[in-house]
Amino acid sequence: MSDATASGVRPVGVAVLGMGTVGTEVIRYMTENAEALAARIGAPLALRGVAVRDLTRDRGVDPELLTADPASLVSREDVDVVVELMGGIDVPRPLLLEALRHGKAVVTANKALLAEYTDELAEAADSTRTDLYFEAAVAGAIPVIGPLRRSMAGDQVERVLGIVNGTTNYILSAMGSTGADYAETLAEASRLGYAEADPTADVEGYDAAAKAAILASIAFHSRVTAGDVYREGISRISPDDFASARDMDCTIKLLAICEKLQREDGTEAVSARVYPALLPNTHPLATVNGAFNAVVVEAEAAGRLMFYGQGAGGSPTASAVLGDMVAAARNKVDSGRAPGESTYAALPVASMDEVSTRYHVRMRVADKPGVLALVAAEFSRHGVSIAQVRQTEVEFPESEMDDAEPTAELTVLTHRASERALADTVAALSDQDAVSVITSVIRLEGVDTE
């Protein structure tokens, strides 16, 4: 570490890579609350440099500290903690490896990077016995990585169920309350600044899948990467799906689900998946609306815990980053180290075919004798047990009345069944002449009953 201050305490040197939405807030709070942070750490934080792309912009930071070359900061003698808030994978990956190999503690909010490369980052941190912190990478301000890594380190986590993407939760909440369709609501989310210019990572579930990978790895002491996570986005959810959910006292949420599965041979595996699912209105996650996030953790001894709050935005995300910076800086002052990554359990990742859940299947069928029996027979033939069936008559606009055959909409709620059995049932139903279309298949989560 570098020079001592007037009080004789050596400051903890900090380099911040990236000064965008989150980086700007981190530096602002770090400056405004410098005294309080110094008291909590036992030494002041000293900002040694900030990597930015555009050196000409006034950012309220001493221009001497700005550099367009992040590599020049990561191995500097007077830098102890490297805070990465640039985003992306290819640029930060070698920078953070370099920082860790030089013994710098790393704090990052970069879920995309962590969901692919935690292994090599953790290995680099181990090689110099330094820290790798990433609370902000999952559910922004909400403390969830810290509790899983530390507070629950003595328990056996069985399941993690979360709403971990604010953009999609905003869209689904708005669709549920206004009856608007997906495209209209996405446009509104963009207008309000919730959705990014390219919303693909959010609406197609990639962002949530990265977070699910990080959560599953920590919760089950195993290695799960983004590519291991089964993923479906929300773009096919329609106002009719919400109407049908309401009829069942349910809502629809994009869920990240990480759970331990018992395989047929008695061994255990991890399932990590992201998809929009029906959730009973009585479930604690059903009331999480707008851009908020929440994560429910179920563990053997603790039972069910719920973490709720702001999962995105400059200030909330900065809160998590600053918490990690304080912890990392304290460890530098005390020569301590945070709990590292533990993957001792090395559980394999289960395929989606091994997952079983309940399903809500909507289809349009010919409204004539024998059709209900035929549909029921297909479910039965594939070993899928039906829990409820609802039938409504489809009313056609007057202009189409002359050609229209009598048609019914059938809604079938199943008991728990395997993905494979359900997929086979749907394929068989689609081949039936009496079934004109399978309108939607949505899983039902958050119910304890079979």
Ligand SMILES: NC(=O)c1ccc[n+]([C@@H]2O[C@H](COP(=O)([O-])OP(=O)(O)OC[C@H]3O[C@@H](n4cnc5c(N)ncnc54)[C@H](O)[C@@H]3O)[C@@H](O)[C@H]2O)c1
């Ligand atoms: N914004 C949020 O709500 C939020 C929440 C949780 C996690 N995160 C994560 O935090 C990170 C930062 O997000 P953000 O919203 O602040 O992004 P941002 O795009 O607003 O900021 C990133 C900044 O990094 C700079 N940058 C990128 N590459 C650079 C390079 N090579 N050299 C110098 N500067 C470079 C960009 O110019 C930009 O100013 C991302 O990994 C993101 O996934 C963001």
Ligand SMILES: N[C@@H](CCO)C(=O)O
């Ligand atoms: N795009 C993310 C930001 C937080 O990771 C979201 O909507 O939740």
Ligand code: NA
């Ligand atoms: Na968090």
